[in-house]
Amino acid sequence: MERRDDVRRAADAQAQPPPAEVAYDQWWAGDLGSAVRCSGALLCLLLLIDWAAGDITPARGALWATLAVLLFVILHPARVAAGEDWLASRGLVREHRVRTDHLVSVHWLDGVSQRLVLRDSFGGRVEIDPQVLVANPGLWYRLDKGARRSSSRGSLTCGETALRRVAERIDSETALAVFKVSGLE
Structure with missing residues (x-):
């Protein structure tokens, strides 16, 4: 009986995917x-x-x-977090969350401070500083992965240019960092 319970627990543990990292x-x-x-x-x-x-x-x-x-x-800076198919920005009062696999639009706002505005099909809206994505590759990876899913589904109707702009900025920052580390600046 004890062995069956151990086998059942082991099978249940393998059946459930590990929690996605945040x-x-x-x-x-x-x-x-x-x-x-x-x-x-x-x-x-x-x-x-x-x-x-x-x-x-x-x-x-x-x-x-x-x-x-x-x-x-x-x-006060917003606390930005991202997981499997979601991105959240928590301010002083409340948290805004968007499903990255159901994005509808992504807009780049220029001005005194640059902002990236993400909207999903459920009415969620998140506004973040693009520099946060540049400085945190884990956040960018999760956002990009979800945005690609949205694009392949056809729900992302507006914003591929804004995402490309962020990707280019991340690539240039990465290249500069590589050049600095290798002494080729």
């Missing part, structure tokens, strides 16, 4: 630390100026603290 933004913690340091430096600087001028009051201190918190909210 890739995270490796630089998120450093970016979060930078946001905290910038906010703290602003608060300290403003309080120091008020203290030196002799104008420091609790109300002004609260105002400066509010400004520092506002700066932190603005600078």
